[in-house]
Structure formats: structure tokens, C-alpha cells
Amino acid sequence: MNVKQPLEQLDKLLENRVRLAIMSVLAVSESVDFTSLKSMLDVTDGNLAAHVAVLERAKYIRVSKSFVDRKPLTRYMITEGGRKAFKKHVDALERLIRGGK
Amino acid sequence: MQDIDNGLRDISQIRSMMETATKFLSLSSLSGISAGLIALAGAWIAEEILSSGGESTVQWLVLLALAVLLLAVGTSLAFSRRMAKKKGLPFWNATARKLVLAMMIPLSAGGAFCIVLLAHGLYVLIPGTMLLFYGLALVNGSTFTLGEVRYLGLLEILLGVAAGFWIEHGLTLWAIGFGLLHIVYGIVMYFKYERETTTRTAG
Numbered sequence: 001m002n003v004k005q006p007l008e009q010l011d012k013l014l015e016n017r018v019r020l021a022i023m024s025v026l027a028v029s030e031s032v033d034f035t036s037l038k039s040m041l042d043v044t045d046g047n048l049a050a051h052v053a054v055l056e057r058a059k060y061i062r063v064s065k066s067f068v069d070r071k072p073l074t075r076y077m078i079t080e081g082g083r084k085a086f087k088k089h090v091d092a093l094e095r096l097i098r099g100g101k
Numbered sequence: 102m103q104d105i106d107n108g109l110r111d112i113s114q115i116r117s118m119m120e121t122a123t124k125f126l127s128l129s130s131l132s133g134i135s136a137g138l139i140a141l142a143g144a145w146i147a148e149e150i151l152s153s154g155g156e157s158t159v160q161w162l163v164l165l166a167l168a169v170l171l172l173a174v175g176t177s178l179a180f181s182r183r184m185a186k187k188k189g190l191p192f193w194n195a196t197a198r199k200l201v202l203a204m205m206i207p208l209s210a211g212g213a214f215c216i217v218l219l220a221h222g223l224y225v226l227i228p229g230t231m232l233l234f235y236g237l238a239l240v241n242g243s244t245f246t247l248g249e250v251r252y253l254g255l256l257e258i259l260l261g262v263a264a265g266f267w268i269e270h271g272l273t274l275w276a277i278g279f280g281l282l283h284i285v286y287g288i289v290m291y292f293k294y295e296r297e298t299t300t301r302t303a304g
Binding site for chain 1: 104108109111112114115119120121122123189190191194195297
């Protein structure tokens, strides 16, 4: 059972459940706003904001801020790098599970 | 072993998140059943209007069709909204918008074509046309919601073609497509997706 290699391939940033969920949603959406993301993930404002900030700093996601009816609207999009990292992480997870069987 | 359990948990979370983000999952089984019952009532009233054969039969039928449409769409939306609330899912989001748009294109084309048929007095083709375009709308929209909607759409298309051939049974086939199929669909969805969650919340 050689699980050592896939374990190393796992992305430390994406081992967090909320961050992994954010990336999953963004991987299949053009862009998602803060409120929708919050309701899909069922997390608090502060929690989501903190995780989003980590992903943004890692350049896994992009943030666009605009105003709609004078209310600020924050939208999130996955970056190319983020997509690659997400795919690599999922592939590693898959290998880990297959290798463990 | 711990890592594998975590991995499996992560994979299932990824899958459910991707599904929530791309599919409108709040279609309630009650929506199907209520729409079906309204359609059956509508077909029955239409039959009465046709057999009485008054002067303004066509006007009455058009009015009836619009009333059935409004009632069916209204109750379906209300039930789905309730379901979204219960599941804690967003009701009106990007996915819901895509679903509506995907359905509105074939539906508008069908509606326009029904007006064309009306204008030319080709009334007998209207039930089949409605079934056909509604089926196409469902097939088109199924990408953004539960996969079973696709099969419902294909069945509606088959019924539509049949109603085109057997125009004397147009209303019956219409009642099967919009009435019976919706009710069957609703019951199937209830047993497939909702029964567990309902008993869980009740218990």
C-alpha cells in the first residue's frame, strides 16, 4: 500500500473543507457572489471571508467588486492556477483512495 | 486508513458542492402533482366546453389554457420555493436563471407556433404542438436540474408526435402528457428523493 506519494501531492490549502467546497463550486461556475456562496456552503460571513482571503492570497481565485443598486457586490472566479491546483488535489485524493483499496 | 476516510469524505463533498452549484435541486414532487391535477381539471373543462359546442368555443379554450398555465406554473413555483427554503438552498440563483432561460426558448417558440396554428384555424394540431415544445423545453432544461426531467421531456415529445397523428385523441393525449405524466413524475420523485428527508425531519 503505497499511499505516501499521493499524500505528498495533496494541497495543504485545500485540505480545509470550506476551502475545498469553495473551489468545487467555483470550478463549475463562471462566477459566484458572496451571498450565494455562503448559502451553498452554509457557513458564517466571517468564516467564509477568512477562507476566501486565503484562496485569494494563493491566487487560486479572483475577486471582482462592483456596485449594483449602490450595494457592493463581490464576485469570485477561479483562476487558471486555482483550477490546476484543484485538479491536482482531486487527482491525488483519487489515487489515495484507489491505492488504499 | 484515516487519510482514506478523509479522502472519501472530501470527494463526496466536492461532488455534492458541484451539484449544488450547477443543478437546481429544489424541484418539489408536489409541484409535479399539483401541475398534473390542474392540467387534468383543465382537460375536463375543455372537454365540457367542446361538447357543449357554443359559439365562442375557441375563445373559451384559449382563456382556459392561459388559466391552466398560470395556475400550474404558480403552484409549482410556490412548492419549489418552499422546498428550497426547507433544504436551505438558494431559490433564485444563477442556476435557476439558466434553467428558466433554457426552458423559455423552446416554450416561447411553441407558444408563438400555437398562435400561428390558431390564426390559421388549425386547432387540431395545438395539443400535439404544446406537448412537443414542452417536451423539448424539458429536455433542454434537464441539464440544469434533476436528470429524470430529461425522460419526462422525451415522453412528452413522443406523446406530442402521437397527438399529431391521432388528432381525434388530441385532448386525451394532452391530458396524459400534462396531467398523468406530471403526477407520475411527482410520485416517483417523492419516493426517490423526498421520502427519507421528510421522515427524518418528522422524526
